[in-house]
Structures are given as structure tokens and as C-alpha cells.
Amino acid sequence: MRMRSNLFWALKKLQSISAISRIDHLYHRSSIQSAIATASLSIFRSFSAETQPQLSTDLIKVMEQRLLAIEHRNVCLENIINQPEASPTEYSRANKELRKLRGSMELINELRTKQKEIEGLKSLMAECSGYKDMLDMANDELGQAIDEEKRLQSLLLKSLLPKDDADERGCILEVRAGTGGEEASLFAMDIFKMYERYSQTKGWKFEVVDVTESDLRGYKEASAAISGTDIYGKLKFESGIHRVQRVPVTEKSGRIHTSAVSVAILPQADQVDMQLKNEDLRIDTYRSGGSGGQHANTTNSAVRITHIPSGMTVSIQDERSQHMNKAKALKVLCAKLYEIERSRIHLSRSKLRSEQIGSGDRSERIRTYNFPQGRVTDHRVGITHHAIDDMMQGENLDIFIDALLLQQELDAIASFSSTH
Known part of the structure; x- marks a missing residue:
């Protein structure tokens, strides 16, 4: 995880680097990291394939609507408990509902962070398309991030299923x-x-x-x-x-x-x-x-x-x-x-x-x-x-x-x- 984070921020730095010499320096330094990333990705994909169900695009769209509604409700509840004029009853109800949403919100925040990372990697891959090894390493990182996104989506789907x-x-x-x-x-x-x-x-x-x-x-x-x-x-x-x-x-x-x-x-x-x-x-x-x-x-x-x-x-x-x-x-x-x-x-x-x-x-x-x-x-x-x-x-x-x-x-x- 630390290696992946280092790579992400290294690639992010490319957006502000114009000198070719700086790019070449990062290009040579990445060879060891690339090998580690490839090995880690292989293990992670093997685990994910065995334990996580494949979610259809339509199902993900429906789930995304539910997640947006949860996020909106969470913001409304936080506004209520932060209002000095809120009555004790309103505060108690809002706080109780917030506690119920806490687990889902933690997963949603993880998912949003991972989705931002995926978008950043896609953008940076387009900017370093001329460097094959760097592109391969970024592509591996992207695959790992997408697998993690799917894992989080599966966990969130389970939390959204009807409960008795x-x-x-x-x-x-x-x-x-x-x-x-x-x-x-x-x-x-x-x-x-x-x-x-x-x-x-x-x-x-x-x-x-x-x-x-x-x-x-x-x-x-x-x-x-x-x-x-x-x-x-x-x-x-x-x-x-x-x-x-x-x-x-x-x-x-x-x-x-x-x-x-x-x-x-x-x-x-x-x-x-x-x-x-x-x-x-x-x-x-x-x-x-x-x-x-x-x-x-x-x-x-x-x-x-x-x-x-x-x-x-x-x-x-x-x-x-x-x-x-x-x-x-x-x-x-x-x-x-x-x-x-x-x-x-x-x-x-x-x-x-x-x-x-x-x-x-x-x-x-x-x-x-x-x-x-x-x-x-x-x-x-x-x-x-x-x-x-x-x-x-x-x-x-x-x-x-x-x-x-x-x-x-x-x-x-x-x-x-x-x-x-």
C-alpha cells in the first residue's frame, strides 16, 4: 500500500514537471517498484477473483444512486447536530441515525478515495504514454486500484441489501x-x-x-x-x-x-x-x-x-x-x-x-x-x-x-x- 501511494504521488508530480531530465530520473528509479507492484497485483487479483462477485454495470449504477442518497443524508444529519438551536430530541434522533450510517460512510469514503486515485492514474497514463516501463507500472497500479474499487463496491452492496x-x-x-x-x-x-x-x-x-x-x-x-x-x-x-x-x-x-x-x-x-x-x-x-x-x-x-x-x-x-x-x-x-x-x-x-x-x-x-x-x-x-x-x-x-x-x-x- 505504501509503495502504491508513493507511485501515485510520483506520477502526480509529472503534471508539474516539464524538464525531460526529471522524467528520465523517475523513469530509471521505477524499475524495482515496478517488479514489486507486479507481484503484489498478481496476489491481489487472485484473491479478488475467488472471493468477490462480479457486479454488472447496471447494478453499479443503481448502487451509486443509493450511495449518493446516503452521502446527502449524512450531510443533512451532521448539519442538524451542529446547529445550536436543534432540540434535544432532534439532536438525539440525528445522532442515532448518524451512528447507523457510520459503517456505510466509512466504506463510501474509502471508495471515493479509490475512485479519485483511479481517475488520477488514468490522467497521468495519458501524459506519460511515451515511457513504456512507466506506463506498464502505472497500468498495473490502475488494475490493482480497480480491483480494490470492486471489493469496496461488493462490501457496500452487501450493506445495502434488504435486511430482516x-x-x-x-x-x-x-x-x-x-x-x-x-x-x-x-x-x-x-x-x-x-x-x-x-x-x-x-x-x-x-x-x-x-x-x-x-x-x-x-x-x-x-x-x-x-x-x-x-x-x-x-x-x-x-x-x-x-x-x-x-x-x-x-x-x-x-x-x-x-x-x-x-x-x-x-x-x-x-x-x-x-x-x-x-x-x-x-x-x-x-x-x-x-x-x-x-x-x-x-x-x-x-x-x-x-x-x-x-x-x-x-x-x-x-x-x-x-x-x-x-x-x-x-x-x-x-x-x-x-x-x-x-x-x-x-x-x-x-x-x-x-x-x-x-x-x-x-x-x-x-x-x-x-x-x-x-x-x-x-x-x-x-x-x-x-x-x-x-x-x-x-x-x-x-x-x-x-x-x-x-x-x-x-x-x-x-x-x-x-x-x-
Whole structure:
């Protein structure tokens, strides 16, 4: 970088040099710098070609309009906070928005500096066209600067892509046994615990909300609240049908059975998000059933909350305390209503939701866990991992999650290009 800067300013100096002897001096001095520049450029271009997507001219034009709008807005906000007569509310809002724009503005400023460097190099190349080695060195520098410009444009494009505000939230995990009887319930338990272990490796808080056990102590249904930062954005593509192929513990002849469980990932929400009204809720209490001992069966600790406008009902009996069961039920109800509203808004705005990686519909088979072959295959991105035991321990799940998030980003770029 220092060598490139030295070359740029050396070439810039040519604009004010009229004596041929000065040009000849710089011409001979540049041979070592030229060799270094060529080697550096080769490495940089190799890296850029592998990691940066190619942006079309039309896409760059659209993005440039967005960048100009951001720059204009940044100037307006700076003017507001620099005005003595600005009210505390205006100052606070402007300052908050400026902080949000800071990352984009840093990239934009880098891009503008690089674009000025490119224009300067083009101009200077025209002035020293009679000096081949100097021209070659300037051309190499220009190529390197253009590659850097493309890298910055790619980063800025990523920052401009549509974002889901829910990505930053925690989530509600729901796992239900599907086809396969007791084996499906046992696999539902395995999947539920896989996400629990994965959450532990990430340092997330995993709180069991409710579990309904089967006769073999598998899970007919299970739900949990996973709290932390950027959890929904990382787990949202786990929604769907997870299929298992293995020999069930109930199978005496050793035949491989195929079973399935459904997984749903819902963004956490609260009563402020949904503006729940007390008159819209019917809360019933009753005695808990199932395991839990005498206490669970002799007190009205279980809670059922019905959202009257939608008819949606949530029942929780996991805790002995009626108050805690009510809090958990409200958390799950808010998440379900929030997801319904989000889906309605997304569907009314565009078809982007259906164009992304799967619909998140629970009827869609997204992944197969084949125990005899020791492999896990994600059917959306076509990736197979051959360490199924590690996967069930909550390890290596990022292999699929990262691939799905990358595919989402590529789809968003394609959508951004086509819609603009």
C-alpha cells in the first residue's frame, strides 16, 4: 500500500514537471517498484477473483444512486447536530441515525478515495504514454486500484441489501414428531437436544418452554426460547421437515425405517411488538397432566391462553408455577402472532420470501439424517456431511447454516439487481 501511494504521488508530480531530465530520473528509479507492484497485483487479483462477485454495470449504477442518497443524508444529519438551536430530541434522533450510517460512510469514503486515485492514474497514463516501463507500472497500479474499487463496491452492496429486522432477535424453537410413531418422537428428542447443545456452544440461553413426552420418553412436541443476539437470523432456515433413516430401538429385525419431525423457528416478540390487549386474551388454568408428581396434579398450575381475534391457543404446563407458565405462554403466543404479521407483510410487498431458500414451510423436506451411512444431507444447498454423531452433539451445524446464509446473500444480490 505504501509503495502504491508513493507511485501515485510520483506520477502526480509529472503534471508539474516539464524538464525531460526529471522524467528520465523517475523513469530509471521505477524499475524495482515496478517488479514489486507486479507481484503484489498478481496476489491481489487472485484473491479478488475467488472471493468477490462480479457486479454488472447496471447494478453499479443503481448502487451509486443509493450511495449518493446516503452521502446527502449524512450531510443533512451532521448539519442538524451542529446547529445550536436543534432540540434535544432532534439532536438525539440525528445522532442515532448518524451512528447507523457510520459503517456505510466509512466504506463510501474509502471508495471515493479509490475512485479519485483511479481517475488520477488514468490522467497521468495519458501524459506519460511515451515511457513504456512507466506506463506498464502505472497500468498495473490502475488494475490493482480497480480491483480494490470492486471489493469496496461488493462490501457496500452487501450493506445495502434488504435486511430482516427480526434477524437480530432471539427465537422460539418448536419441534414436533411427524410420521414414524415412537421412532419419530425419539428423533424429535434428538433434534431438540441437538439445538440445545448447539446453543450452548454459541453461548446462547436455551430455556425449555414445554415438552410433551411419548410412551418411550421421546418428544411428541417440544419448544424452547433461545435468547441472545442475531439468533433468528442464524437459525431461521432450520424450519422444515427433518427426515431420519435408521434402525429404531423398537425394530427387532434390523430394518431401516424412515421417520420425520418438523422444526419451526419463530422470532421472539413481546407484547409491545404485538400490542396485545387484555380484552383480546382468554386465560384458563387447569391441573397439569403427565409426569410431575403429586403437586402437578393437585394445583391449577397449567395455563391456556387464547387470542380471541385469531383463535390461536397456547397451552403450557411445564412449570409448577402458574405465573411462570403464563409468562412462557405469552412469549410463545407473541412469537406466533408476530410471525403471522411478518409473513403477511412480506407476501404483500413482494415474492422475495418464496424465492429465497425454501419457504420455511414445515411440509418441505430440508434435511436427511442417514445413520447407517453416517451422513447428513441438506437438500437445499446439496451439501453432505459425514460425521453424523458430531452433528447430533451440536457440532458442525455451521457447515449447513453458513452455506444457507451465503445462498441467501447471493439470492438477495440477484433480486436486488432484477428489481432495480
